[in-house]
Each structure stands twice: as structure tokens, then as C-alpha cells.
Amino acid sequence: MQKVLLGVEAIAQGAIDGGMSGVYAYPGTPSTEITEYIQHNKYAQEKKLHSMWSANEKTAMESALGMAYAGKRSMVCMKHVGLNVAADCFMNAAITGVNGGMLVTVADDPSMHSSQNEQDSRFFGKFAQIPVLEPSNQQEAYNMGYYGFQLSEKFGIPVMIRITTRLAHSRSIVELKEVIKENDLKLPSDPTQFILLPSIARKQYKKLLANQVNFEKDSEESQFNEYFDGADKSKGIIACGITYNYLMENYPNGCPFPVLRVGQYPLPRKQIIQLTNETDSILVLEEGFPIVEESIKGYLEKENVSGRLDGTLPRDGELNPDIIGKCLGLKVQKGDDIPELVENRPPALCIGCSHHDVYKALNEVVAEFGQGRVFSDIGCYTLGALEPYKSINSCVDMGASITMAKGAADAGLIPAVSVIGDSTFTHSGMTGLLDAVIEKTPITVIISDNESTSMTGGQESSAVGKLEDICKGIGVDPNHIHVIIPVPKNHEELKNLIRDEMNYNGVSVIIPRRVCVQKNRRDIKIRKAQNA
Amino acid sequence: MKTDIILAGVGGQGILSIATAIGVAALKNGLHVKQAETHGMSQRGGAVVSHMRISDKAIFSDLIPEGKADLILSIEPMEALRYLPYLSETGYIVTNTTPFKNINNYPELEAVLNKLGSLKRVVAIDADGIAEKIGSKLSSNMVMLGAASPFIESIELSSLEQGIIELFTSKGQKVVDVNLSALRSGKEFAEKTLN
Structure with a gap:
């Protein structure tokens, strides 16, 4: 059978056909469509292959390792910077090895089309000393998803598939192979394999080192070289x-x-x-x-x-x-130059997006306190860095808005403000908030909640319906947790709220909550279709 | 035979629906296809481009080399100009004339259209106007596809129609019919312009 698939979809289909029991992931361009494809795949649904989103890449990697511990074939997917989040588990999974096959699929983004850096995940593969597969076309992407599990089980080691944006998001025809049955549940033959106490880890590490020559030999005989x-x-x-x-x-x-x-x-x-x-x-x-x-x-x-x-x-x-x-010294025949009148067209917040209301209010209040104190994060709201708002002073990694605001406040930049999205908050913001609560650091955290992971296409956010309880549970004073609907008529109220909380000498959380306009449109369409 | 197409527009305008219709049609004709898309941040109102390559022989690169595109199909006039370095000496431009102004420094529309008019082998079409006449503004992308169809020699119009039928069947016969009529109107316009 043939299918037209994106490079990332080809990996997903290959993994499904290769006997995978579950995928774990947090959305991130250009890797998101792998998990979405599995979520929408009929066979995967029938077989109940796991495909729910995880809170972040680290929890995803650990869950995938747990599935591989139990003898089944698992895959974890992320973008390159997601591997930084998951690196602790990743490096150690190379030492534990696996029982069922495990694929770590990482999508790199050279030229930073949608990323904050262009790190090369092959480096991480080398760092962990595990085999890495890198497809040159969609068919190979499929084949690597399919055979990757066999390679992983042959050596009892996680295998990385590294893909880059261009192939990830390019479509072509892929010839599918026969579906392989899922593995049965089976405990590791060595009950200590996954216990990385120093005495055991040393033995396991020697095993990994001894295997290096076998990995190289396998490469020499590989169909992919x-x-x-x-x-x-x-x-x-x-x-x-x-x-x-x-x-x-x-x-x-x-x-x-x-x-x-x-x-x-x-x-x-x-x-x-x-x-x-x-x-x-x-x-x-x-x-x-x-x-x-x-x-x-x-x-x-x-x-x-x-x-x-x-x-x-x-x-x-x-x-x-x-x-x-x-x-290579070949003649390249370029067409006409781009006419001078053509202007750049950078991405922008959607018309009607709730982040507009948040940044409008925030800008006016911050002007009263002085500039340079707004730390932000990764998501649609990062576009608040551009015209017309230019509201934010940082965007570094998932969750860094809260902890950087904390450090800046510790240094004396008081009050400091954090702007973070709902999904980014549950991904990596909660632990930072705990740090601030413990020290009663004077920061105002604005969780700009659009009830969706929007920048990657509107995936379910782990935060939906939980934010207030999470903040209370972490220890934020309930009198300083506020929810407000960010619409123009609440502009003054939102401003007052931000001003009051910036004046408060402790941790406060403001949650401007209005569903993402794109998600809203999609939801209405789905409801219409269901009623029709 | 090989056709290299640059599909251009602004994130959210739906160039991928055009690409999908061409892709389905190419497959019906047993051709090789590669189609590189823009996903991610730029989809929020930024410039987006899709490189679409169709050939009866195996295709290597997912990206079209500069100076090799047979066609620039743009659903926004300024965006058509952005990809001129890719256009071959004998290539065509088919562009919508309705601007998408989501930036403050969008140039004078007249200047954009004049620049397009100064180039050879350009079909500038008011796809939105034509779509509205047919009765569905939403079908303007299929007007564009129709206008481009005379330049995609490797694919018959009937295959494009088949592609549209597959793409829109789930939305009902009415939607299919409107889009088919949009396709034909676009084609007629382009042929009139050429003659």
C-alpha cells in the first residue's frame, strides 16, 4: 500500500507498522505531527496505542522508558530543544538500556524557522553513545520508524531518529510494509538492569562501552549507509x-x-x-x-x-x-532579485487573540514602574516581543520566565513580571513558581491562558481546568490568585489588577483566560459537524 | 516531464489546500511528488511558501533550486514577488491581486501591481472577485488553482477536478460543485489573458 506522507508522518506510520505500543510527546515544531498522526490513525485507535500528550518532554521520555522496561515498543518525540528538557532521562536510558525497543525521535530546526537555537541532536546521540538514524527521504523515514525497533532490541539500547525541518514537513509517496504485532508484556531478564545505583551503573556503562564496536559494525552493514x-x-x-x-x-x-x-x-x-x-x-x-x-x-x-x-x-x-x-563549482542560475518594495512579513498574533488584551494592559502598567522587567516564555505570546507591543524582555526556554523574574527580583529588580502560557506553565513553570513561593519573592506571574497549546496548532493543554488549584497547591496565597477575562471592556480592570499585584510584596498570579480564537473556530466547526 | 511550483501566500490563507489538490491529482497520474511545506511560527500571519515538485522521474531535493521554478502560484500579490529568485527564465507567475495587509509598511498596492505588470508571463487575477460572483468567497483558492492549471502541463484538468472532489467530498456536494466551478472559472480567465 502507498500513502502520501510528511517526513514526520512517515516515521509515525513506520513506528505503528513496526509494532509500537505507544508514543509519548510534548508538541514542538517540527515534531508535533508525529504524535498527531498517531492520535488520528484508525489502526492506532483500534489497538489503543498510547498517544496522549505528556506534560513535558522529560515526563514523555520517562514514560516511554517505562513502556520499554515492560517489554513493549515505545517512541518518544520532541523538537531539538525538547531533548534538553528530557536529557536527564535520555542520558541515563543509554545506561539502563531497554527491554522492549525504544525510539527517541528528535526533529532539529536548522535556520531556526520556529526555534530559539539550531542545536544538532546527533551530538546528543554521540554524547549518550547510542546509534542514531538520519533519513534522507520520506521512504527512509518510514523504514527507520519500522526497523528502528529491531535495531533497538538487537542491542537492548534506545535508538535515536534525527530528522530536520525540511524533511519533517515535506510530503512524498511512501510504500508501507506489513504490520508487525506488538510485543507481549515481558519483564527484563535482569531485574537490576534499570536500577542505576553506582555499583550497577558501572557494570551497565561497561556494557554500553563494549557495545560501541558492535554499533559501528552494524552501521557498516546498514541499508541506510x-x-x-x-x-x-x-x-x-x-x-x-x-x-x-x-x-x-x-x-x-x-x-x-x-x-x-x-x-x-x-x-x-x-x-x-x-x-x-x-x-x-x-x-x-x-x-x-x-x-x-x-x-x-x-x-x-x-x-x-x-x-x-x-x-x-x-x-x-x-x-x-x-x-x-x-x-561544487557548478553554475547556479538564479532568477530576478526580490524587488525592493517587498517588505518582510513576520508572524503576528491573530486578530482577536487574548494576548493582545494582556499586552495592551501590561504595557500601560509597566510604563508606570519602568521598563525592562517583563520576562516571557515560549509560545504565541512570544510574538509580544515584536511590533506593536515590544512588551517582553526575555524568551529563553520553557518555564524560564518565572525563574528569571525571580532571579531578577532577587537582584533588586522589583517588581518583576513573568508572562507565561497555560501549557508552558504546566510544562516547566510550576517548579519555578514553587521556588518563588518558598522565598516569597515579589514577582507577578501572568499566566496568559488560552486553554490550548496554540503555537504548535492547538493541541490539548494539560493546564485546562487546573491552573487555580495548581497555584493554590504550590502555596500561592489565594488572595493573590486572580482570574479575569481579557476583553477590551475589562481593560481598566485588568490594568488595576496588574498594578495592585505588582505593588504587592510577594508572589501573585493573574490568569487572563479566554480560549484561543483559532481553537474556538475549530471547536465550533467540530460541533457543527457533530450536530449535522 | 517535470513541473516545479512555488506556492506562496500568508499563513492562514490556505495554500496547503491548493497543494493537496495538486498532489492528489499528480498521484492519480502516477507521477512522483515532493511537497515541502511551512509549518510552525510563520503560520501565524507570516510569509509562507510550499515547494511543490511533480515529475515522471524520481525527484531528489525537497526544495526547488533557485532559477528553476516553472510556476509561482501566489494568493497574495506582494508574496508573488518575494520568490522571483526561484523563477526560471521561461517560468510563469499566476497571482491573486487582492492584497493581505497585516503589516503597517505594506507597499502601495499600485506599485506592487505595476511591478508585477512589468514582468513577462504574468497572470494577475482577482480571484476573490470571481469567487464572490460564483457565490462562495471561500473558493478563491480553487479559482487560483484553475488559473494555474494551464501551466501545470503534466496534469490534466480532469485529474485536478478529481483532486477537488476527494478534498471536499466530506463537506457535501454543494461545496464540491462550487469549488469545481471556481476551478473552471480560473482556467477560463487565464486562457483569456494568454490569448
């Missing part, structure tokens, strides 16, 4: 993941140079040595950091290796066929 000979030996090209397509786009009649296409790490040593022996110089094409280039280039740079590290290719940003064509 392929050597193509070429007549012109002046250059050998290592093309990782999607860069292989950009390379071949420049040579419609075949590449004249020998090419090693890499889709499985650690690097296949045998083929790398063959390529370096047979050619005069090596060009490394890789999306993200120059990891491969760095690892085959000696410290003294005696080898003739080039790529993103030595400046042959740009060090940052996404690659494309034009950049690679130019680097």
Missing part, C-alpha cells in the same frame, strides 16, 4: 541525511565523484576509510553542526577534509541545492 562509486577520484563526498538529495539535484545524470550516503551513526568506519583511500580530498555535507567533518578531521588538520567546519559551506543555517551546487 550506501557507497556509490564515481570515476572522478579527485574528491569523495560524504552526504548525511537530506543533503544527499541536494547533492544529487545538482547531478541529474549521476554524480561524477564517489559518494558515501550516511543514514546510520556511529559512522561506518570501513566505508569512510575506503572513501579516504580512494580519493584525494573529502567534502562533508551535513545539516546542522560539522560533527562528521570534525570527527574525521585530525586535530592537526593534515587531512584534506572540508565542509562546514573549515568554511567551505556556511557554518549555520539550513543547506539547500544551491549552496551545495555553488560549493
Whole structure:
């Protein structure tokens, strides 16, 4: 059977067909559609494969590891910065190993289309010393979701699938394979495998180290690493993941140079040595950091290796066929330049969005206290950094608004304000709020609640119906927890509330609550369809 | 035969529905398809683009190289100009003339349309006006697809119609009919402009 799938959907379908029992994830571009696809997949629904959203990437990774402990096949998905949140579990899962197969699927965002950095998750894979798969097209993305579990179970180790934005969000035809049955529930044969007491962890770590040579051997024999000979030996090209397509786009009649296409790490040593022996110089094409280039280039740079590290290719940003064509000395035929009258069109808050009302009121009140004291977070409301509001002074990582406001208040910037979304608050804001409560830090936390995880497309927010209770439970004085509907007619009331709480010498929480306009529109459509 | 299409617009305008209709039609014709989309932050009213590649041979890159696009299909006039570096020497532009003004510094519309008029091989169409005449403003994207259809040589109109039927069947026969008529009106307009 054939289907037209996005790269990320192909991974999802591959994992379903590969015998997965559950996926765990927190939404994040460009990884969100993996979990959404599984949520809407009929077979997955019939088989009750787990697909509910998790509160954050760490809880997702831990749940996936728990499922793999119980002998079943699990997948956890996130965007690259989500792996930072989940890193504690991730690094240690490499030491415990797994019982059922476990895939860690991470979507990187070179060029930062929707992210705050462009870190390369292959680095994390290397750090944890586990095998990493990197697809070059949608079919391979499917195959890696499918075979990834087998690789994981072969070595009893989590396996990472790394994909980048371009392939994640590009559609093509995928040929599906026969569905593999889910694993039965089965406890680990070694009951101590998952107990990382130092004495056990040391043994487990030695096992991981001893396996490195096997991982490399597996890469050498992998279907995802392929050597193509070429007549012109002046250059050998290592093309990782999607860069292989950009390379071949420049040579419609075949590449004249020998090419090693890499889709499985650690690097296949045998083929790398063959390529370096047979050619005069090596060009490394890789999306993200120059990891491969760095690892085959000696410290003294005696080898003739080039790529993103030595400046042959740009060090940052996404690659494309034009950049690679130019680097190979090919003529690129560009069309007309962009006319000068064309203006940039940055993203903006939707018309009618509740964040407008919050920022309007906040700006007026903050002007009374002095600028530079508003710490914000990751979500649609980050757009408050742009015209016309320019309300916020920070956006760093999920939850950082509360704790950065706390640190700034500790330093004497009083009052300090945090603006955070509902879903970001339950993702990583709650623990920071606890810090502030314990120390009675004078901060005003505005949870701009639109009852949805909106920036990624309106997924269910874990916070719905729980915010007041959570804040009370953490210990915020109920007299300083306020809920208000952010609409123009409540503008003055919202301003007064913010002003009063900024003047209060302690922790306060203001929850302006109005459902996301896009979610509202979708909900009305769904209700209409149900009534029809 | 290969057709490389740049689909342009503003987040929320629905360029993906056009892409999906073309994609379904291409598959019906047994062609290879790759379609790179813009998801994420830009979908909030930012500039969005989809690279759509159709070919009877295997396609490598998900992105169209600069200077290689056969067609820029834009549902916003300024957005059509943003992707000129991608247009080949023989490529066409099919663009809607209704501006989407969500920025303060949007240029004078006249200047935008004049710039478009100064280029060769341009079909500028008031898709919103035509859609309104047909009786459904919402079908303007299918007017655009119809206007672009003469330039997508690898796909027959009947396959595009089939694509529309599949895309809208769940919304009822009336919606299907309006969109089919939108498609035909767009095509007629483009053919008249060319002749």
C-alpha cells in the first residue's frame, strides 16, 4: 500500500507498522505531527496505542522508558530543544538500556524557522553513545520508524531518529510494509538492569562501552549507509541525511565523484576509510553542526577534509541545492532579485487573540514602574516581543520566565513580571513558581491562558481546568490568585489588577483566560459537524 | 516531464489546500511528488511558501533550486514577488491581486501591481472577485488553482477536478460543485489573458 506522507508522518506510520505500543510527546515544531498522526490513525485507535500528550518532554521520555522496561515498543518525540528538557532521562536510558525497543525521535530546526537555537541532536546521540538514524527521504523515514525497533532490541539500547525541518514537513509517496504485532508484556531478564545505583551503573556503562564496536559494525552493514562509486577520484563526498538529495539535484545524470550516503551513526568506519583511500580530498555535507567533518578531521588538520567546519559551506543555517551546487563549482542560475518594495512579513498574533488584551494592559502598567522587567516564555505570546507591543524582555526556554523574574527580583529588580502560557506553565513553570513561593519573592506571574497549546496548532493543554488549584497547591496565597477575562471592556480592570499585584510584596498570579480564537473556530466547526 | 511550483501566500490563507489538490491529482497520474511545506511560527500571519515538485522521474531535493521554478502560484500579490529568485527564465507567475495587509509598511498596492505588470508571463487575477460572483468567497483558492492549471502541463484538468472532489467530498456536494466551478472559472480567465 502507498500513502502520501510528511517526513514526520512517515516515521509515525513506520513506528505503528513496526509494532509500537505507544508514543509519548510534548508538541514542538517540527515534531508535533508525529504524535498527531498517531492520535488520528484508525489502526492506532483500534489497538489503543498510547498517544496522549505528556506534560513535558522529560515526563514523555520517562514514560516511554517505562513502556520499554515492560517489554513493549515505545517512541518518544520532541523538537531539538525538547531533548534538553528530557536529557536527564535520555542520558541515563543509554545506561539502563531497554527491554522492549525504544525510539527517541528528535526533529532539529536548522535556520531556526520556529526555534530559539539550531542545536544538532546527533551530538546528543554521540554524547549518550547510542546509534542514531538520519533519513534522507520520506521512504527512509518510514523504514527507520519500522526497523528502528529491531535495531533497538538487537542491542537492548534506545535508538535515536534525527530528522530536520525540511524533511519533517515535506510530503512524498511512501510504500508501507506489513504490520508487525506488538510485543507481549515481558519483564527484563535482569531485574537490576534499570536500577542505576553506582555499583550497577558501572557494570551497565561497561556494557554500553563494549557495545560501541558492535554499533559501528552494524552501521557498516546498514541499508541506510550506501557507497556509490564515481570515476572522478579527485574528491569523495560524504552526504548525511537530506543533503544527499541536494547533492544529487545538482547531478541529474549521476554524480561524477564517489559518494558515501550516511543514514546510520556511529559512522561506518570501513566505508569512510575506503572513501579516504580512494580519493584525494573529502567534502562533508551535513545539516546542522560539522560533527562528521570534525570527527574525521585530525586535530592537526593534515587531512584534506572540508565542509562546514573549515568554511567551505556556511557554518549555520539550513543547506539547500544551491549552496551545495555553488560549493561544487557548478553554475547556479538564479532568477530576478526580490524587488525592493517587498517588505518582510513576520508572524503576528491573530486578530482577536487574548494576548493582545494582556499586552495592551501590561504595557500601560509597566510604563508606570519602568521598563525592562517583563520576562516571557515560549509560545504565541512570544510574538509580544515584536511590533506593536515590544512588551517582553526575555524568551529563553520553557518555564524560564518565572525563574528569571525571580532571579531578577532577587537582584533588586522589583517588581518583576513573568508572562507565561497555560501549557508552558504546566510544562516547566510550576517548579519555578514553587521556588518563588518558598522565598516569597515579589514577582507577578501572568499566566496568559488560552486553554490550548496554540503555537504548535492547538493541541490539548494539560493546564485546562487546573491552573487555580495548581497555584493554590504550590502555596500561592489565594488572595493573590486572580482570574479575569481579557476583553477590551475589562481593560481598566485588568490594568488595576496588574498594578495592585505588582505593588504587592510577594508572589501573585493573574490568569487572563479566554480560549484561543483559532481553537474556538475549530471547536465550533467540530460541533457543527457533530450536530449535522 | 517535470513541473516545479512555488506556492506562496500568508499563513492562514490556505495554500496547503491548493497543494493537496495538486498532489492528489499528480498521484492519480502516477507521477512522483515532493511537497515541502511551512509549518510552525510563520503560520501565524507570516510569509509562507510550499515547494511543490511533480515529475515522471524520481525527484531528489525537497526544495526547488533557485532559477528553476516553472510556476509561482501566489494568493497574495506582494508574496508573488518575494520568490522571483526561484523563477526560471521561461517560468510563469499566476497571482491573486487582492492584497493581505497585516503589516503597517505594506507597499502601495499600485506599485506592487505595476511591478508585477512589468514582468513577462504574468497572470494577475482577482480571484476573490470571481469567487464572490460564483457565490462562495471561500473558493478563491480553487479559482487560483484553475488559473494555474494551464501551466501545470503534466496534469490534466480532469485529474485536478478529481483532486477537488476527494478534498471536499466530506463537506457535501454543494461545496464540491462550487469549488469545481471556481476551478473552471480560473482556467477560463487565464486562457483569456494568454490569448
